Amino acid sequence: MKRPTKVLIAKAGLDGHERGALVVAMGLRDAGMEVVYTGIRNTPEQIVAAAVQEDVDVIGLSSLSGGHMAQFSRVMKLLKKEKIKGVLVFAGGIIPDEDVKKLKKLGIKEVFGPGSSIASIAEFVKKSVRSK
Amino acid sequence: MIMQGKQLTKLVTRLESGERLPAELYARTGRARIVGITGPPGVGKSSLIDRLIDELRRQGKTVGVAVIDPTSPISGGALLGDRLRMQRHSEDEGVFIRSLATRQHHGGLTDSTPQIVHALDAAGFDVVIVETVGTGQDEVEVAEVADTVVVVLMPELGDEIQRAKSGLMEIADVLVINKADLFSAGAARREPRSQNRGEPRSPNKGEKWERPTIHTSAKSGEGIATLCGALDAHHAYLVSSRQLARRRERAARAEVIRLLQSQMTASILRALEAPQSQTILTNVAKRKLDPYDAVGKLSVRILGSNNRSSKHVARSPR
Numbered sequence: 001m002k003r004p005t006k007v008l009i010a011k012a013g014l015d016g017h018e019r020g021a022l023v024v025a026m027g028l029r030d031a032g033m034e035v036v037y038t039g040i041r042n043t044p045e046q047i048v049a050a051a052v053q054e055d056v057d058v059i060g061l062s063s064l065s066g067g068h069m070a071q072f073s074r075v076m077k078l079l080k081k082e083k084i085k086g087v088l089v090f091a092g093g094i095i096p097d098e099d100v101k102k103l104k105k106l107g108i109k110e111v112f113g114p115g116s117s118i119a120s121i122a123e124f125v126k127k128s129v130r131s132k
Numbered sequence: 133m134i135m136q137g138k139q140l141t142k143l144v145t146r147l148e149s150g151e152r153l154p155a156e157l158y159a160r161t162g163r164a165r166i167v168g169i170t171g172p173p174g175v176g177k178s179s180l181i182d183r184l185i186d187e188l189r190r191q192g193k194t195v196g197v198a199v200i201d202p203t204s205p206i207s208g209g210a211l212l213g214d215r216l217r218m219q220r221h222s223e224d225e226g227v228f229i230r231s232l233a234t235r236q237h238h239g240g241l242t243d244s245t246p247q248i249v250h251a252l253d254a255a256g257f258d259v260v261i262v263e264t265v266g267t268g269q270d271e272v273e274v275a276e277v278a279d280t281v282v283v284v285l286m287p288e289l290g291d292e293i294q295r296a297k298s299g300l301m302e303i304a305d306v307l308v309i310n311k312a313d314l315f316s317a318g319a320a321r322r323e324p325r326s327q328n329r330g331e332p333r334s335p336n337k338g339e340k341w342e343r344p345t346i347h348t349s350a351k352s353g354e355g356i357a358t359l360c361g362a363l364d365a366h367h368a369y370l371v372s373s374r375q376l377a378r379r380r381e382r383a384a385r386a387e388v389i390r391l392l393q394s395q396m397t398a399s400i401l402r403a404l405e406a407p408q409s410q411t412i413l414t415n416v417a418k419r420k421l422d423p424y425d426a427v428g429k430l431s432v433r434i435l436g437s438n439n440r441s442s443k444h445v446a447r448s449p450r
Contacts, residue, residue: 003149004208004233029209034233039216049222050215053229055141 003034005129007058010038010047012072015065024060024092027118028125033058044074048082056087057129061108063093069102076106088128092116135255136225144230147247157254162380164196164253164260165367168278170240170300173266175286176310178217179350180359181261185221187360188259194226196252199263200242203233210234214263228252240264240271243394246387249277267300275303276386279379280366282359286311304343306362312347312354341369403434 009025011018018040025037036054038047051059061072072091079087091103092112100111110124135143147153169177181197188195199214210233221227232242241264242248252260264274275281283304301307344362348355370376403409412429415421421429 003145004210025211029204029211030207032208034203034210034212036212036215036231038219042219043223046219046222050219050229052137053141053222054215054231055145 005033005058005125006054006056007033007035007060007125008038008047008051008054008056009035009060009062010042010050011040011062012042012044012047012075013063013065013067013070014041015063015067016040017064018062020064020092021060021062024062024112024118024121028060028122030118031122031126033122033125044071044078047075048078048084051079051087052082052084058088058090058125060125061089061091063091063095066094068093068095069099072103072108073106076108088125090121090124090128092121135251136228140228140251140255141230143251144248147244147251148232148242150244153247153250153254158250161250161253164257165363166249166253166260166262166277166279167363168262168264168274168281169284170264170267170271170274170281170303171284171308172268172289175266175284175289176350177263177266177284178214180284180308180310180348180356181214181263182218182221183348183350183353183356184261184360185218185227187356189221189224189226191360193258194256195228196255196257196260197227197229197263198232198245198248198252198261199229200232200234200240200245200265202265203235205236228255228257234265238271239273240267241273241277246277246383246390269299272299272303276383279370279376280305280363282306282308282363284308284310287314305341305366306359307343307345308355308359309345309347310350313349313351315347339373339375341366341373341375400434403430406433409433 007025007028009021009028011021022037025035028035036050036056038050042050047059047061059075061068061075063071068091076089079089089108090110090112091108095103095111095113103111109128112121143153143157169181171177178199181199185195185197197218199212201210201212201214203210212231212233215229215231218229221229230248232245232248234242237243241262245262249260249262262274262277264271281303283300283306285307286309344365346355346359346362348359350356367376370379404413409430412421412426416423416426
C-alpha cells in the first residue's frame, strides 16, 4: 500500500502570521496529502527534527517577517548535516526576488509569493514528488 | 535507547504502509508502559500530553508518542495538528513523536497503531503514549492497546447523564477534567460518586481500581503532577493485582483477531472480483436474491464447499 504524500508545513522564526501557512496546509490536505502542521515560531532545529520523526516527503516553510534568509538557510544546512536526502523543500511568504534566487541556490525548489493559487502549489508538490 | 531517529522513523513508515514488525523486535516488546489518551475533540489531549512529557522527562523517563488525527473521507488527505502542541519537545532525544492519519480506520486508532506501539516499545522508550482521534461515545479501541486509559473531558461538556452512558466513559482508568481554569463555579467539579467507587466495569471485570478524577489545566500546569501520580498508581495496581497480564492477553487477542479479520477481508474482496460473484451481487440489488442467500452462495466460493454455517457468517456482528 502506497501512503499519501506526507508534508510538513512550518513557520520558522519569530513570525506569528500563520493564516497563509494554514491555508496552504488545508489546500494540500484537500489535494489528498497528509499534512503535519507544526504552527508558528519553530526553530530550524525543531523543523528538521520533526521532518525526521514524521518521515515526510516534503517540507513547506513559511515566513512573512523578513527572517527567511537566516531561518531557511539554517534549515537547509541542518538537512545537509543530518544527511537527509530526497526531501523536497519549498517556501512561501513575503520574499523579495533577489532572495528567491539565493534560496533556490540553497536547494529550495520553489518560492511562492502573495497571490499564488492553492492549485498551483498542490500541482507543484505533486509533480515534484512524482519526479523525485 | 535501542533504536532512534532515522532507523525508527523508517520502521514506523513501513508499519504504516502495512508491512509487519520483524519478529525479533516483537520479542523485545512488553517493557514499556502504554498509556492511551482519548476524549472528544478540543478538550486539550495534545496539550496535556505536552505537559505529561515535561513531567516524565523530569523523572528521567523516555517517551514515545503516537498521535492520531482523521483522514478526510472526501480527499483522502489529512491535517495532522497534534504535534504542534508538543513541538517544543522535537529536539529532545528522549522523545519521539509521530503523527498518524486514520486512513478510514474507525474506532479511534489507525490500522497500524498496535504495531507502531510495539515498535516504540521495542525501541526502548519507557512510556509510550497513544493519543486517539477526537472521539465521540463509541470509539473504545484504545482500551485494546493501552495498559492505562485516560479519558479527557472538559467543563460544561454535558450533565451527569452523559457521563453515565456506556462506551467511552467506561474504559477510563483515569478521568481527567482538563481546562480546569475554565470552571466558573465549584459545582461542575463534582464527579458522580457511583462511577467512582471501583464497581466492576464491563471491559475490565473483576478489577478493584478506584478510578480517580483529576482536574488539570494544560494551560497553567495545574494537576499534571497529580495525573502522573495517578498513572503510576494505576500501573502499580495493574502489576500487584496481576491485571496487567490479563490486559495484555486481551490486547494480544484483539490484535491477532484484527489481523486475521483483515486477511479474511482481503480474501473476501478478492473473491468478490470474480464475474460469478458480481452476478450474485447484482441479483441482490435487483431483488432476485436476498442478502442471506447471497452470503450462502458466496461463502461456498470463498471458504470452500464444506462450509454449512453461512447463517452464522452472515449474522455475526460487524
